[in-house]
Amino acid sequence: MKRKALLLIFAVLAFAVPARAADTLLFAFTGYDYQNPNSDAVNYLAPGEGYHVVGFVTSFGPDLEYYVDPVNFEYTVYTQNLVVVASTYYGTLLVVDFGNGGRGRYYSDPISGGTHGQYGTLPPNATSPSTFIDGSVRLGGVINSFNLTYDFDPSINAGQFSGTMNLDEGPDLVYVQPPPRRNGWTFGGLAGRPNGTIPPGYDNAVQGECRLPASTPTAHTTWGAMKALYRR
Amino acid sequence: MKKMIGVAVLLGLLAAGTSTTTFAQPACGTGQIIDWDANGFSWETPANPVNNISAAGNSLHAVALVSLFCSPFADLNPNDPSTEYTIVFSGLTSTGTTIPVSGFTTVWNTDYGSGFFDIYAGSPRNAPSYLSMPPPGGTVPANYQDGTLILTGTLANFRTQIIKTGNNPANGTFRADYTFTGGTLYSRVAGSGVGLLHGLWNLTGAPTGYSAHPDGVFDNPPTAVRPSTWGAIKQLYK
Numbered sequence: 001m002k003r004k005a006l007l008l009i010f011a012v013l014a015f016a017v018p019a020r021a022a023d024t025l026l027f028a029f030t031g032y033d034y035q036n037p038n039s040d041a042v043n044y045l046a047p048g049e050g051y052h053v054v055g056f057v058t059s060f061g062p063d064l065e066y067y068v069d070p071v072n073f074e075y076t077v078y079t080q081n082l083v084v085v086a087s088t089y090y091g092t093l094l095v096v097d098f099g100n101g102g103r104g105r106y107y108s109d110p111i112s113g114g115t116h117g118q119y120g121t122l123p124p125n126a127t128s129p130s131t132f133i134d135g136s137v138r139l140g141g142v143i144n145s146f147n148l149t150y151d152f153d154p155s156i157n158a159g160q161f162s163g164t165m166n167l168d169e170g171p172d173l174v175y176v177q178p179p180p181r182r183n184g185w186t187f188g189g190l191a192g193r194p195n196g197t198i199p200p201g202y203d204n205a206v207q208g209e210c211r212l213p214a215s216t217p218t219a220h221t222t223w224g225a226m227k228a229l230y231r232r
Numbered sequence: 233m234k235k236m237i238g239v240a241v242l243l244g245l246l247a248a249g250t251s252t253t254t255f256a257q258p259a260c261g262t263g264q265i266i267d268w269d270a271n272g273f274s275w276e277t278p279a280n281p282v283n284n285i286s287a288a289g290n291s292l293h294a295v296a297l298v299s300l301f302c303s304p305f306a307d308l309n310p311n312d313p314s315t316e317y318t319i320v321f322s323g324l325t326s327t328g329t330t331i332p333v334s335g336f337t338t339v340w341n342t343d344y345g346s347g348f349f350d351i352y353a354g355s356p357r358n359a360p361s362y363l364s365m366p367p368p369g370g371t372v373p374a375n376y377q378d379g380t381l382i383l384t385g386t387l388a389n390f391r392t393q394i395i396k397t398g399n400n401p402a403n404g405t406f407r408a409d410y411t412f413t414g415g416t417l418y419s420r421v422a423g424s425g426v427g428l429l430h431g432l433w434n435l436t437g438a439p440t441g442y443s444a445h446p447d448g449v450f451d452n453p454p455t456a457v458r459p460s461t462w463g464a465i466k467q468l469y470k
Contacts, residue, residue, distance in 0.1 A: 022362045023437025028269035028299070028447060030261060056259035059269040059299045062363065075259075090333045095397055119262065149395045151339070156393055158430065162403045190405045190432050190448075197263030197452050205263055207431045207449050209270070213401070214437040 024061055026176070026185055026210040027106060029077045031055015032202035033191055034123045043087070044203070045096045045148065051082040051161075053189070053206050054129045056117060057106050061211075063176050064139075073108040076117050076132040079187075082146055082163075092153040102143035104165055104187050104210070109135030122201035139170040143187055150191065158192025158204075165210060185212050260302035265427070266351070266450040268319060271361050272296035272431075273442045275368045276326065280443040284340040284394045284402065284435070288328035292344050292390075293368070294321040294446055295376040297359055298351070304420040308353075316357040318376040323347035324390050337397045344390040349410065349429075354379025367441030383415035388426075392433050392444075404433030406446060427451055 033053045040046035057075035060068050068075065082102035088095050109115060115134050118127040143163040150159030167173055167182040176182050189208020198205055274294035276286060286292075298317035301308040310317050324347035333339040359375045360366055388409045396402035407430040412421045431448025438445045 022365065022439045023434070023445070025270040025362070030259065030264060030267060030300075030449065032261070056261065058259045058267055061270060090335075090337055090339075093333055093337065093339060093395075095337050145400065147397055147400060149337070149397060151393060151395075155389075156341075156391065156407070158393070158405055158407055160395065160403050160405050160432070162400060186401070186436075188403055188432065188434075190430060192405070193407060193428070193430065195263070195428050195451060199262060205430075205449075205451065207267075207447060209432065209434070209447055211270075211434070211437070 023186075023214050024063070024212040025059070026061050026063060026212065027057050027075075027077075028059045028209045029053075029055050029057050029106075029189075029206070030208075031077065031206045032119060032198060033204050033206050034202045036124055044094065044150065045084050045087055047084050047086060049084045051079070051084065051096075051098065051148065052123070052129070053077065053079045053104075053208070054117075054119070054123070054132050055206060064172060067172060067175050068108075068138075072111055074111050074114060074116060074135070075106055075108050075138070076135070077104065077106045078129050078133050079104045079143065082143065092151055092156075094150045094152065094159075096148040096150070098146040098148070098163070100142075100144040100146075102146050102163065103140060104143050105133075105137050105140035105170070107133055107135040108138050119199045119202065121199050125201075137170050139167060139172040139176075141165040141167040141169070141182075141185070141187075146187075148191060156192075157194060158190065160189065161191055161208075162186060162188035181212065185210050259300055260306065263451045264300070264302050264449045265305065265421075265452055266298055266302070266319075267300035267448075268296040269299040269447050270445075271299070271359075272319075272446040272448065273362070273365060273372075273438065274321075274433075274444045274446055275442045280441075281329070281342075285329040286326040286342045288326055290326040292321070292324040292326060292347075293373065295319065295359070295373045296446065296448075297361065297376075305417065314357070315353050315355045315379075316359055317382075318352045318354060318359050318379075320350045320352070320373055320376050321347060321387065322350070324387065337395065340392075340394040342392045342394075344392075345388075347387040347390060349383075349385050349387055350377070350381055351383040351415065352377060352379040353382050362439065362445070365439040365442070367439070381415050382417045383412060383421075384418075385410050385412040385414070387429065394433065394435065402435050404435055404444065406431060406433045406448065410450060 086097045117132040120127040146163030148161040165185040165187040191204040276290040296319040324344040329342040390408035394404040428451040434445040
C-alpha cells in the first residue's frame, strides 16, 4: 500500500513539474502613466521630469494568490520617485534613463467602504493618485535601472518600460520566500499607444507585470568532465 | 494513508493547474474590454525566431487565458471554476524582421500582416497554465480551442517590437488592429469598429518551445455600441 501511495505521489509530481521553469509572476497590472513634474511641455520625459504609473492589479502569481482577497478588496498600483536623468533619440526612438531609487507599490482598499480608484483627468488631481493610494501598502520595493523606450514612428507610436525591483516593504513581503527571492524582480510594461480611451492628461495606457526571471538551469559536473569539453 | 494520498493528489493538482488569481470588475479602467496576464504564450512554425529574428513566411501562433472581462462582458467570470475563457491567435504570417536601430540600443521590428482571433468558453478548465505549460502540440492549442466560440474576429497590422538597451534585458511589445466579426456574444459588440489590441511581448522565461510571453488587452473600439430596443430608448426620455 505504501509503495502504491509513493508511486501515486511521484506520478502526480511528475505531471506537476514544468518542462522548464518560466518566469514567475508576482502581480500584473493595467492603468495609465503620466509625467509629474512635467516641466518641459514640449519634450516627452525631459531630464528632471518624473514618471508615474497608476492603475489596478489584474492578477497575482503563485507567491501571493492564496493571500489576497480580490472579492472584498481592490488592489491598486502606483510608482513614484522615478526621475529622468537622460533622454536620447535614435531616429524616431526615444530612450529615457531614470535615476535609481524609484519606488513601486501595490495597495489594498476594501471594496465595501473604501474608495474606488478614479483616474480623473490631468493628474495629479483630486482623485489620482489619491484614490489609488488611500488603502494600505501591501507590498513595495525600490526600482533601479529603470528605463523607458518610446518609438514615435507613426506605425508604432508605443513604448515600453522596465526596471529592477527589490521588494522591501509591506505585510505581504513575508509571502515571498526565501528572502533572497525578494531581489531582482523585473517591473516592466507597455506604454502606449495613444487612443481615445485614455483620460486627458495621461500619456499612455499601461499594461505591465512584476515578474522574477527564471533562473539559468545548472547541472552538476566534475573538473574532469569540464576539461574534456575543451579537448574535443 | 488514504488521507495522505488525497493530500498528495490535491497538492499535485494545485501545482499543475494553478494559474493566477484574477480579478473582476473593480480593476477595469476606462479602456479595456478583455485582458490577459501571465497565461499568454506564442510560438512560430516551422521554427521559433533566433536572436529575435523571425524568418519571413513563419506562422505565428498564440494562446492565452483571460484574466479580466470588462464592459460589455463584465458579467463573465474568468475565475469561474467550471468554465475557462481562452484566446487563440492564428493566421499570422511573418514578413520578416527589420532592425532599424542597432548598437547600444537595438530594435527588432517584425510584421505579421493579418490574422484571426477566437475566444472560447470551455468546460471543464483544461488549458495548461504557465506553471505547467507543455511545448506546443498535444494539449496546446487543442485545449485552448475547445468549448463555445463566444467571440471571433480579424487582426490587421500585427507587429512586434523588441528593444534592448545596454545591459538591460530585451523587452518587447506588440500591437494590432482588431475587429469583432462573430461568436455567440457578438451582438454585444456588433458594428463597434476597429479596436486596439496591444500589450507586452516578454521574451525571457517563456516555457520550452515558446518564443514569447504576450500579456495584452483588447481595448475599447472608439465607438462602442450596445444592443437596445426602441422601448428602452423611449424610456430614456421619460
